[in-house]
Amino acid sequence: MSRHRYPVSALAGDYARAAAGLALAIPPLILLQLNPVVAAIFALLAALFAVFAWRTLLRQLGTIEMSETEICSTGLFPVCLHWDSLDEVKLGYYATRRDGSSGWMQLALRAGRRRLLLDSRIEGFAAIAARAAAVARQRDLALSPATANNLAALGIAAAPAEG
Numbered sequence: 783m784s785r786h787r788y789p790v791s792a793l794a795g796d797y798a799r800a801a802a803g804l805a806l807a808i809p810p811l812i813l814l815q816l817n818p819v820v821a822a823i824f825a826l827l828a829a830l831f832a833v834f835a836w837r838t839l840l841r842q843l844g845t846i847e848m849s850e851t852e853i854c855s856t857g858l859f860p861v862c863l864h865w866d867s868l869d870e871v872k873l874g875y876y877a878t879r880r881d882g883s884s885g886w887m888q889l890a891l892r893a894g895r896r897r898l899l900l901d902s903r904i905e906g907f908a909a910i911a912a913r914a915a916a917v918a919r920q921r922d923l924a925l926s927p928a929t930a931n932n933l934a935a936l937g938i939a940a941a942p943a944e945g
Contacts, residue, residue: 784906786846792903793802796838803831846900848910853891855898871918873911873932887932888899889914911937 807828810816816824818890828927843856870892876883889911900910915938918925925933930940 783849783856784909786906786910787844787849788841789906790842792915793838793842796841800838804828804835807831821922841850845912846904848913853898853910853913861898863891863895865913865917866921867893868914868917868921869923871914871929872927873914873924875928875932875935885887886895887911887936890937895944908936908938911936915940 804872807824810822811824811828817865840858844855847854847856851866852862852864854860867892870890872890874880874888875885876888877883879885887907889900891908892901893899893915900907904910911933915925915933917923918940927942933940
């Protein structure tokens with residue numbers, strides 16, 4: 783069994799964005815007499831940044847455990863997917879620059895109604911993606927062209943070698 787976590791250093795940017803958003807949204811609510819509509823907008827923004835901070839904390843505290851039979855996330859909202867019931871694998875790339883030179887990947891696994899989402903900042907992401915691709919091949923799951931291309935970018939064969 784392997785264990786994978788999100789390093790704090792990888793989540794530091796998310797924490798900084800959440801803190802900046804809260805720092806910009808909360809002071810006007812406390813210090814100024816705002817029109818109710820404007821106050822509602824600032825309160826909504828504060829709530830969104832608070833939820834983002836909460837989700838980042840949950841991501842940091844959680845662990846992904848992968849074995850030959852299943853992949854599970856631990857934490858407040860645990861999810862466990864058995865490899866033999868996997869029915870969808872998607873690997874998306876999200877560019878942060880127009881030229882595609884910077885960005886992150888997100889692996890979405892589904893088994894029935896349960897889903898597990900992982901992004902490429904987690905330790906051992908390539909090993910998790912390789913295992914998911916191997917299971918997809920074993921189960922003859924159809925992979926989108928984008929998923930196949932993104933797996934290839936990681937050096938992972940999406941389809942069995944022909945020969």
